[in-house]
Each structure stands twice: as C-alpha cells, then as structure tokens.
Amino acid sequence: LAAVLVAGVVVSLLPAGAGAAGARQQPAQVPKEIGGRLTGSLVLTATNSPYLVSTNNLEVPTGVTLTIESGVQVQFGDGKSLRVLGKLLVTGATPGDVELTSAKPDKAPGDWPGIIVDPGGQAALRGLTVRYAGTGSSRAAITMRADALVMEHVVVEDGLAAGIVVEQSATLRDVTVQRMAKAGVKVDSVASASPAVELTRGTVIGCGEE
Numbered sequence: 001l002a003a004v005l006v007a008g009v010v011v012s013l014l015p016a017g018a019g020a021a022g023a024r025q026q027p028a029q030v031p032k033e034i035g036g037r038l039t040g041s042l043v044l045t046a047t048n049s050p051y052l053v054s055t056n057n058l059e060v061p062t063g064v065t066l067t068i069e070s071g072v073q074v075q076f077g078d079g080k081s082l083r084v085l086g087k088l089l090v091t092g093a094t095p096g097d098v099e100l101t102s103a104k105p106d107k108a109p110g111d112w113p114g115i116i117v118d119p120g121g122q123a124a125l126r127g128l129t130v131r132y133a134g135t136g137s138s139r140a141a142i143t144m145r146a147d148a149l150v151m152e153h154v155v156v157e158d159g160l161a162a163g164i165v166v167e168q169s170a171t172l173r174d175v176t177v178q179r180m181a182k183a184g185v186k187v188d189s190v191a192s193a194s195p196a197v198e199l200t201r202g203t204v205i206g207c208g209e210e
Contacts, residue, residue: 031075031103038064038086046071052103053080060086062120067091068098070127075103076112079135084121084146092127095155095176102132109181110134110160114141119168121146127153134159134180141180144170151175162186163207169196178205 031052034044037059044051046069054077060066064086068074070093076082082100092098102111114133117123123146133141133156140162142151147168156163156177163177163184177184184204187195 034058034074035080037061038066041065041067043067043069044072044074045069049073050075053077053082054103056080058082060084060088060121062086065089070097073099073101075101076133077103078111079113081113082115084115084117084123087122088115088117088125089123090125090128093153094127095153095174096129097127098129100128100130100133107132107158109158109179110136110138113138114143114159114161116143117146117149119145119147122149124150125152125154126150129155130157132158134161134163134182136160136181140165140182140186144168156180163204166195166197171198172202173198173200175199175201176203176205177207178203180207182208 031050032048033054034051035053035056035058038061041064049071050073052075057080062085067089069091090098104111109132111132113135130141138161141156141159142164144165145167149170151170152173154175158179160181162182163180165186165188167188184207185202187197
C-alpha cells in the first residue's frame with residue numbers, strides 16, 4: 001500500500017485487483033431506448049430502468065436538465081457517449097446507486113467513450129459508478145471541462161483512457177478510480193491557467209500513467 005500527494009490531499013494507491021466489489025447483475029427487462037439531443041428536461045427513473053443509448057449520442061443542451069435517479073442503469077452502445085452543455089444531476093447516495101455501463105453482452109474496457117461536461121455545463125454526480133468507459137481515443141471516462149463541478153461517492157473503472165480529467169474547478173469526494181489504462185485522476189490546465197480541484201478521500205487502484 002502506497003500513497004501520493006495530489007493537490008494537497010493524500011491519495012491511496014492500491015494494487016490491481018483490490019477495491020470495490022464486482023458489477024451488479026444485468027437487469028432482466030428490455031432496455032428503454034433514449035438518445036439524441038434532448039428537447040426538454042428529462043428524469044430517468046428506476047421504474048423504467050434500464051435505459052439504452054445505441055442509435056445517437058445522448059446530448060443535454062443548454063437550458064435543459066437530465067436527472068438520473070437512484071436505481072437507474074444506462075447502457076451505452078459502441079461509440080455512444082453522454083455530452084452535457086446544460087445540467088446533469090445524478091441523485092444516488094452510494095457508489096452503484098446509478099450505473100452507466102456498456103451495452104455489449106461481453107463487456108470490455110473501452111466499450112464506450114464516456115461523459116463530457118462542456119464549458120458552461122453543470123454537473124453534480126452523486127452515488128454513481130461508470131464502467132467500461134474511455135476508449136483508446138477518449139481523453140477520459142469522465143472529462144470535466146466546465147467550472148464548479150461536484151462528484152461524490154463515485155467509482156470509475158475498466159477503461160482504456162484516463163479515469164477523470166478536470167480542466168477547470170471541481171470538488172471530488174470519496175472517488176475511486178480503478179483499472180484504467182491511463183491516469184486515474186488528471187488535472188489538465190487546457191482551459192484554465194490554474195484549475196482548482198478539491199479532492200477528499202480519493203483512491204486510485206491499478207491505473208496507468210500518461
């Protein structure tokens with residue numbers, strides 16, 4: 001067991017294979033298809049879960065809110081991603097309450113590109129697990145290009161890119177990134193000369209390097 005100092009916070013580094021328990025069992029019911037550019041705010045509920053994004057990328061435009069409630073699973077087809085220019089709210093309480101994952105029967109790292117929160121977008125992600133996101137050409141499973149984003153009780157695992165990339169400012173609490181091909185958490189000053197990241201209880205397990 002080792003630890004490093006990232007942005008003034010001790011981040012635990014554990015060997016590959018350690019950490020959170022495996023994936024939940026796949027839901028038995030047929031997924032409900034969603035996707036494309038939302039024309040109005042939308043709430044994804046546990047009652048209608050699982051959801052499938054397979055035809056078009058799911059885009060949340062400016063002025064629109066996508067809320068994902070606890071108990072929801074969203075499956076992403078090959079090459080399909082979630083892009084946020086409006087607001088994304090994930091309302092779980094503990095990791096795995098909400099799951100974003102691959103739609104493939106035989107899931108593998110890098111099955112889908114991941115989540116991008118663009119400048120001007122807003123996101124508060126709580127109780128979320130992201131699996132198999134981050135392709136070889138993606139920057140990260142979660143790319144946070146906007147300002148003042150919040151992630152709490154989040155797990156990101158099993159991808160071919162970085163786990164989380166932050167370009168501006170973000171608050172990360174109780175975040176675990178494991179089995180990513182590149183860096184677990186990366187602060188990248190592409191859009192801001194001095195990005196500010198508050199990181200509390202961050203754990204990186206079995207990830208690579210840039």
